[in-house]
Amino acid sequence: MSAFLNPATVTAATAATAVDPACAEPLPVLGRDVTVPLVTGGEVTYAALDYAASAPALQRVWDDVAAYAPYYGSVHRGAGYLSQLSTDLFEQSRATVAEFLDCRPGDQVVFTRSTTDSLNLLAAALPAGCQVFVFETEHHASLLPWTNAQVTYLNAPRTPAQAVATLERALADRDPYGPALVCVTGASNVTGELWPVKELAAAAHAHGARIVLDAAQLAPHHPLSVGDLGVDWVAFSGHKLYAPFGSGVLAGRADWLQEAEPYLAGGGASRKVARREDGGVDVEWHTTAARHEAGSPNVIGVYSIASACRALKEAGFENLVARENRLIARVREGLADVPAVRVLSLFGDDAPRVGVISFVVDGWNSSHFAAALSAEYGIGVRDGLFCAHPLVRTLLGSEPQEPGECGAPEAAPGERSLNAIRVSFGAGTPDEHVERFLRAVKELVADGAKWQYRTEEGRCVPAV
Numbered sequence: 001m002s003a004f005l006n007p008a009t010v011t012a013a014t015a016a017t018a019v020d021p022a023c024a025e026p027l028p029v030l031g032r033d034v035t036v037p038l039v040t041g042g043e044v045t046y047a048a049l050d051y052a053a054s055a056p057a058l059q060r061v062w063d064d065v066a067a068y069a070p071y072y073g074s075v076h077r078g079a080g081y082l083s084q085l086s087t088d089l090f091e092q093s094r095a096t097v098a099e100f101l102d103c104r105p106g107d108q109v110v111f112t113r114s115t116t117d118s119l120n121l122l123a124a125a126l127p128a129g130c131q132v133f134v135f136e137t138e139h140h141a142s143l144l145p146w147t148n149a150q151v152t153y154l155n156a157p158r159t160p161a162q163a164v165a166t167l168e169r170a171l172a173d174r175d176p177y178g179p180a181l182v183c184v185t186g187a188s189n190v191t192g193e194l195w196p197v198k199e200l201a202a203a204a205h206a207h208g209a210r211i212v213l214d215a216a217q218l219a220p221h222h223p224l225s226v227g228d229l230g231v232d233w234v235a236f237s238g239h240k241l242y243a244p245f246g247s248g249v250l251a252g253r254a255d256w257l258q259e260a261e262p263y264l265a266g267g268g269a270s271r272k273v274a275r276r277e278d279g280g281v282d283v284e285w286h287t288t289a290a291r292h293e294a295g296s297p298n299v300i301g302v303y304s305i306a307s308a309c310r311a312l313k314e315a316g317f318e319n320l321v322a323r324e325n326r327l328i329a330r331v332r333e334g335l336a337d338v339p340a341v342r343v344l345s346l347f348g349d350d351a352p353r354v355g356v357i358s359f360v361v362d363g364w365n366s367s368h369f370a371a372a373l374s375a376e377y378g379i380g381v382r383d384g385l386f387c388a389h390p391l392v393r394t395l396l397g398s399e400p401q402e403p404g405e406c407g408a409p410e411a412a413p414g415e416r417s418l419n420a421i422r423v424s425f426g427a428g429t430p431d432e433h434v435e436r437f438l439r440a441v442k443e444l445v446a447d448g449a450k451w452q453y454r455t456e457e458g459r460c461v462p463a464v
Contacts, residue, residue, distance in 0.1 A: 024323040027315060028059035029242065029428030036378045039451045039462045044378035047433035051240070052189050052356045052424035053382055055220060057304075058242040064307040065245065065300055074296055076268065086299050093306035094289070100309035101234060101251050102225035108254040110289045111247055111302050115216040116141040118235035118250035119183070121292055122212055123148065125260035130179040133170055133209070135163070136390040137190075137346065142183050142214045143390070149181075156394045159347055160196040164203055171207035180209035186218030190388050190395070190422070192328075192356030193347050194218075201230035212252070216240050220426055221324060221354035223317040226252060238301055242427070243308040247301030250292075258287045266294035312427070320427050324355050327425055327434055331357055334438035340364075340445045344395040344420060355425040358386070360396070361445060366419040367460035372449040375462045377440040379433070382422045392420055 035043040048056055068089065073082030075090045094109045103109065112118045123145035126132070132146040135154045143153075152170055157163035167182065174180055182204040187194050197213055204211040210232040215224055219236040226234055233252030238245060262269040262285055269291050272284040285291050312320065332349075335341045340362040345351065361369055370383035385392040396418055423437060452463040 024319055026323075026430050027242075027311070027320075027427040029056040030059060030062055031056045032428065032430070038378060039375040047377070047379040047436055049423045049425055049429070049433060049437055050380050050382050051220070051426040051429070052192075052217060052386075052422060054239045054244055055242045055426055056428055057244055058308055058311050058428070060311040061243050061304050061307045065304050068300070068303055072299065075299055076290075089303055090297060090299050093302045096306040096309055097249055098251065100224070100313065101249075102227050103251055104227050106254060107226065107252055108257060108289045109249060109251045110257065110292050111297060111305075112235075112250055112292075113246060113298075114141075114239070114248040115139075115214060115235045115237040116145075116248075118248050119212070119214065120145045121250055121263045122181075122233060122235070122256075124263055125256045125292075126181065127179045127256060127259070130181055131174050131209075132181050132183065133167065133174075134183045135166075136394070137188065138183065138185055138388065138391075139189050139214065139216070140387045140389070141216070142185060143388075146183075156346060156391060160199070160351075164196055164199045167200055168203045168207070171203065171209055174207070174209075176208060180204075180207070182209050182211040183214065184211065185214045185216075186224070187221065187354045187356070188346070188388075188391070189217050189356060190358050190386050190391050190420075191345050191347075192217070192353035192424075193345065193351045194222075194353060197231065198229050201232075205230065210253070217354060217356060220312075222321060238305040238308070241305060241308045242311070243301070243304035245298070245301035245304040247298050247305055249305065254287075257289075257292060261285075262294060263292040264294040268297075269294035315427070324426065327429060327431070328353060328355055328357070330434055331423065331425075331438065334434075335359060335441065338442055338445050341441065344392075346391075346395070355429070356422065357424070358392075358395075358420045358422040360420050361441075364444075365460065366421050367455075368449070368453055369444065370421050371453055371460040371462065372444055372451070373437070373440055375453075376444075376450055377436060379437050379440055381437075382424075384419045386420075386422055393418065396420065 034046045036046045073086040075087040130149045132149040132151045137156045212233040213231040215236040220241045238247045344358045366383040373379040454463045
């Protein structure tokens with residue numbers, strides 16, 4: 001078999017050694033040399049500071065995918081060499097992800113399309129009468145899938161301890177005999193703040209509930225151990241883990257997944273299918289992860305996730321976290337020097353966080369500010385409510401019924417909007433991108449935009 005099938009030979013694993021974060025280099029990512037035009041003239045290297053939406057592909061991931069691509073084949077049921085090779089690669093990738101997550105014996109790793117898909121899969125697998133507890137601070141992927149359950153939405157806590165106490169009170173009031181599930185983020189996609197996952201898991205289990213961790217923003221930034229955190233399931237997306245090829249993961253306990261009807265009915269999920277005398281069909285479904293992986297899997301997407309997992313582990317999370325913490329401190333320090341800027345936070349300035357920071361600027365419409373960053377400085381950030389409407393509205397002090405939506409608001413440039421600006425970064429972010437962003441913020445606040453802007457189809461764009 002081709003050498004790239006053995007993960008150890010794709011890129012030789014090296015023992016990570018501690019590196020001074022002041023000297024550490026960003027990991028190579030695609031797009032690092034892309035230039036974009038400026039409305040004021042000329043071009044500049046694009047500063048991708050929207051990692052929380054989708055991180056650029058690691059060069060390592062791209063190289064691994066390119067090496068495999070000529071050997072691509074369908075998995076599990078083909079007798080040909082490429083099919084057998086692809087099957088081995090697919091299942092090795094499952095093992096790699098389980099190791100990356102430090103899964104327990106008996107845990108299943110199910111490949112999905114995204115975090116959203118993973119949580120909807122779990123929602124479809126909930127046992128009858130399940131109660132679900134979820135904080136209003138969650139991303140919509142965690143907030144909305146539980147339509148077939150009795151859902152209790154918990155108010156936004158203002159400290160990690162308050163989060164645990166709020167959950168404990170809610171669980172103490174539930175039906176103690178029925179199944180229950182807690183859904184919580186590991187790191188906020190709005191504030192970047194880390195949540196007390198281990199303590200919340202302990203509280204859930206003490207009250208007979210299970211817990212699923214939305215790790216979409218946590219997995220790319222911090223080491224993640226299912227066993228140490230005590231969570232029952234974890235969900236994350238490849239496109240936030242430097243592997244933007246359309247795959248995600250749901251990993252954890254097998255029992256609810258084995259007992260549920262397949263998420264999708266079709267080939268691959270079924271072991272045996274036979275016609276009955278009455279004209280119907282009898283189906284015996286798989287009890288492995290294949291039960292919820294019907295159809296032809298996204299082999300390239302799955303392999304890219306495994307490649308990213310190996311790359312991050314080999315780079316050493318200790319080094320990655322140290323460098324990112326330096327960038328976080330620099331951004332927060334720089335924004336604090338601009339009185340017109342207010343950084344959004346639930347837990348306060350001292351809360352540990354990942355490289356996700358949202359803010360508003362006095363006198364600026366958020367969409368206008370983001371558009372100016374892009375058009376005049378070549379900086380890509382995000383504006384809006386970040387698919388976390390209740391949380392952003394809480395942080396902005398607005399009423400739940402006030403207008404506002406993902407994307408640009410209806411307010412014109414210069415008018416107040418109920419949206420915010422989010423800057424996010426990670427293992428591939430150069431220092432220059434951060435410094436350019438901070439310089440741009442200061443210049444825009446002090447001098448205003450150099451260009452005129454207008455609203456077009458809900459977006460603030462440069463006026464031609």
